[in-house]
Amino acid sequence: xxxxxxxxxxxxxxxxxxxxxxxxxxxxxxxxxxxxxxxxxxxxxxxxxxxxxxxxxxxxxxxxxxxxxxxxxxxxxxxxxxxxxxxxxxxxxxxxxxxxxxxxxxxxxxxxxxxxxxxxxxxxxxxxxxx
Amino acid sequence: xxxxxxxxxxxxxxxxxxxxxxxxxxxxxxxxxxxxxxxxxxxxxxxxxxxxxxxxxxxxxxxxxxxxxxxxxxxxxxxxxxxxxxxxxxxxxxxxxxxxxxxxxxxxxxxxxxxxxxxxxxxxxxxxxxxxxx
Numbered sequence: 001x002x003x004x005x006x007x008x009x010x011x012x013x014x015x016x017x018x019x020x021x022x023x024x025x026x027x028x029x030x031x032x033x034x035x036x037x038x039x040x041x042x043x044x045x046x047x048x049x050x051x052x053x054x055x056x057x058x059x060x061x062x063x064x065x066x067x068x069x070x071x072x073x074x075x076x077x078x079x080x081x082x083x084x085x086x087x088x089x090x091x092x093x094x095x096x097x098x099x100x101x102x103x104x105x106x107x108x109x110x111x112x113x114x115x116x117x118x119x120x121x122x123x124x125x126x127x128x129x130x131x
Numbered sequence: 132x133x134x135x136x137x138x139x140x141x142x143x144x145x146x147x148x149x150x151x152x153x154x155x156x157x158x159x160x161x162x163x164x165x166x167x168x169x170x171x172x173x174x175x176x177x178x179x180x181x182x183x184x185x186x187x188x189x190x191x192x193x194x195x196x197x198x199x200x201x202x203x204x205x206x207x208x209x210x211x212x213x214x215x216x217x218x219x220x221x222x223x224x225x226x227x228x229x230x231x232x233x234x235x236x237x238x239x240x241x242x243x244x245x246x247x248x249x250x251x252x253x254x255x256x257x258x259x260x261x262x263x264x265x
Contacts, residue, residue: 020152023145023181054152054170056177057236085170093174093239094225 004029006036011117012110013037013075016048026062033066037073043120044113045070048106050081060095067100076116077101080109135196135203142180142209143189151180151192155207158196162203162265172205172263175240179209179259182236187211187257197262204245204264212256219249 002025007014013036015029033045047063049055055063067077080103082090090097103109136158140151155176159169176192183190190211197204216222223238237259241247244261251257 020149022149053156054173054177056174056181057239058177058181083170085167088167089170089174089243092171092242093178094242095239 002028003032006032008036008040008042011041011043012113013040013042013045014048015046016051018051020054021052021059023058026059030062030066030069034069034073037070037075043075043117045075045077046106046109046113047077047079048081048109049079049086050083050105052086053083055082055086055090055095057093057095060090060093060097063100064097076113078103078109078112080104080106133198135198137193137195139191139193141189142183142192142211145181145184147192148177148180148184151194151207152177154194155205158194158205159263162196162205164205164263164265168263168265171243172207172261175243175261175263176207178236178240179207179261182257182259183209183211187213190256202264204262206260206262208258208260210256210258215253215255215257216249216251217253219251223249 004015004017004025013033015033036042037045063079070077078101082102101112103112138154140154141147142151152173156169156173159172164172180192183192188211190209193208195206197206223241225238240261244263246262248260249257
């Protein structure tokens with residue numbers, strides 16, 4: 001069965017979506033990710049959508065669902081790398097991804113997640129920042 | 132108006148919806164749409180093809196390459212023989228949904244294109260036509 005790979009890096013899970021995602025693939029990713037968060041106790045999820053040429057209401061809802069489910073499982077989600085044309089289209093479509101944290105690129109997304117994880121552990125927020 | 136080309140695609144699975152996106156993308160590139168305009172047309176196509184699948188129980192999506200003096204465009208006609216829409220005006224409103232979606236599909240798709248038409252009767256299926264011109 002076709003699947004999008006999920007990489008584990010320390011306390012974080014990383015996903016890069018590089019295919020035109022059909023709906024079933026998106027649903028599989030949603031299930032796989034929540035399972036991996038629960039299995040690994042990951043504290044953060046980074047989803048790179050820089051290769052995605054279309055984010056319609058279904059994919060938007062999937063991103064919001066993942067962020068919501070991760071939150072319930074005590075993990076933060078950040079969606080990074082949205083193409084400008086996709087951002088323009090999303091907003092015109094009426095979708096502003098409420099509840100989904102976004103960052104311009106992977107570097108900033110990682111910095112946010114490291115900050116969020118450190119904050120939760122009660123440590124200094126800046127120790128592991130990428131920037 | 133001249134129809135330069137047309138292709139009818141079956142919409143029976145979510146892979147078919149992805150195929151509709153691919154054809155609309157390829158033809159939008161051919162007509163010379165900017166990247167933003169391509170993205171808008173493909174996104175609108177994706178919403179409508181999914182509606183055909185989920186609400187219409189499957190159907191067809193026909194992509195047309197149009198030419199008029201001074202301009203070319205891409206049209207998509209999504210047709211199903213599903214339950215139809217009882218109240219089209221309400222279905223076009225943001226936030227209205229009979230399914231599990233966000234209710235942005237129809238109204239959102241309308242905002243992304245130049246021309247939008249819908250024909251539907253309860254029990255007799257739905258046909259939605261969108262066109263974007265270069």
